[in-house]
Amino acid sequence: MRKVLGGGMRQAGILAACALVSLDEAESNIQNDHFNALTMAQGIMTANTDQLFIDVQQIQSNIVFIQFLRDITSKEFCQRLTTVTKQEEIDLGQDNVVVKMSPWTDTSARFVTHRDLSPQHIHKAIQKVHYTIHEFENPINS
Numbered sequence: 368m369r370k371v372l373g374g375g376m377r378q379a380g381i382l383a384a385c386a387l388v389s390l391d392e393a394e395s396n397i398q399n400d401h402f403n404a405l406t407m408a409q410g411i412m413t414a415n416t417d418q419l420f421i422d423v424q425q426i427q428s429n430i431v432f433i434q435f436l437r438d439i440t441s442k443e444f445c446q447r448l449t450t451v452t453k454q455e456e457i458d459l460g461q462d463n464v465v466v467k468m469s470p471w472t473d474t475s476a477r478f479v480t481h482r483d484l485s486p487q488h489i490h491k492a493i494q495k496v497h498y499t500i501h502e503f504e505n506p507i508n509s
Contacts, residue, residue, distance in 0.1 A: 396482045400429035403480040403489050407431065410493035414500050429480045432471060439503050441470035447499050455498060464495045 408421045408431045420434045435441055448466040455464075468478040480489075 397429070400480045400482060400484075401427070403484050403486075404429045404431050404478075406486075407478070407480065407489050407493060410489070411496050413493075414497045416500050416504065418500055418503060430477055431479075432475055432477045433468070435474045435476070440473055441476040442473070444468070444499065444503070445470050445476055447502070448495060455495075459494055459498060464491050466492045466495050 405423070405426050408423050408426055411419075411433070412421050412423060418435065418437045418439055420436055421431060422434075425432075433441075435444065445468045448468055451463055451465065466478070468476045471477045
């Protein structure tokens with residue numbers, strides 16, 4: 368492994384140190400990632416919409432799948448989440464909130480939480496998704 372990464376015998380301690388830090392911190396980081404994923408999924412489902420569905424009971428990791436049930440395609444929903452409109456900045460009172468979600472199929476998408484996301488990031492992401500859902504439900508007002 369060491370030689371694959373370009374290291375010689377003198378650098379083995381550096382690789383070992385990285386591994387030890389990872390073992391010490393990984394479990395709490397993973398648990399936090401899973402909690403954030405569940406929190407975001409539950410928050411998205413509070414939108415009370417028939418446009419999408421998340422099976423919150425199936426979430427066991429930091430990966431969440433969203434099923435689109437109506438006229439929204441996963442591609443257009445994911446693209447909209449990566450943009451910030453002037454009206455959105457006014458309505459939400461925040462700027463530069465971008466949610467990266469990947470289309471999985473034409474009618475489903477997924478997002479993954481990671482260790483750099485704080486509860487504030489999750490809250491803002493939920494707001495952004497709710498706002499985007501509202502735009503798709505009310506295209507005249509967007």
